[in-house]
Amino acid sequence: MHITLKNIGRRFNKEWIFKGLDYSFEAGNSYAILGPNGSGKSTLLNILMASLSPSEGAIAYQTDKEIIPEQVFSYISFAGPYLDLIEEFTLAETIAFHFSFKNYVEGFNAEGVLDLLALIGAKDKPLKYFSSGMKQRTKLALAFCSDTPMLVLDEPTSNLDVQGTDWYLSLIEKFTANKLVVLGSNQQHEYDFCKEQIQIMAYKSKPKMV
């Protein structure tokens, strides 16, 4: 998977969130999009996932062939705060539902995902009774265990305790070889492993001189 951004900009109403972004994202590499709260990290992630259009510029997706934006979702696994899980489903039902749309990574099945999560006694519990950390673990396990060439994570360790953060870093090691990984983050411990870092503040439009 390969994504090319040419002179990308996005605005909401009259406010430009970023402008003039040229970048290439390659399979097998990991990228952290960095910046303070409200700087535009999630906006850029949504553009990369083709769930939001840029206001200007061009974006191209390629595997061995060109991918049209309408099909990009099937190449991506995502976990982030604005991904809603179905609260009425149990954990077992959540896993079955998710993997009715995506394939498991090699060697995994529903039992394997449950074992990976290690949420003892939670298999038949509805998600509405999960703690915020249990929900975050669930979102991460679904994303990491999906067989897609690209993994997008927004604030991956939010709501995780120290053990949860170590668990997340073990998933990065185990599941991301050969994948294109893109993170939105402002927590160094969650993006330290990323080889490339993009500071969104570098793409803020400058006020015009008068």
Ligand SMILES: Nc1ncnc2c1ncn2[C@@H]1O[C@H](COP(=O)(O)OP(=O)(O)OP(=O)(O)O)[C@@H](O)[C@H]1O
């Ligand atoms: N749909 C929208 N309509 C109007 N403004 C929006 C919309 N979505 C985002 N914004 C604005 O765009 C800016 C960037 O938001 P974004 O969520 O991308 O930031 P972020 O860097 O991910 O923030 P955080 O670290 O707090 O999650 C903010 O000023 C936000 O208010």
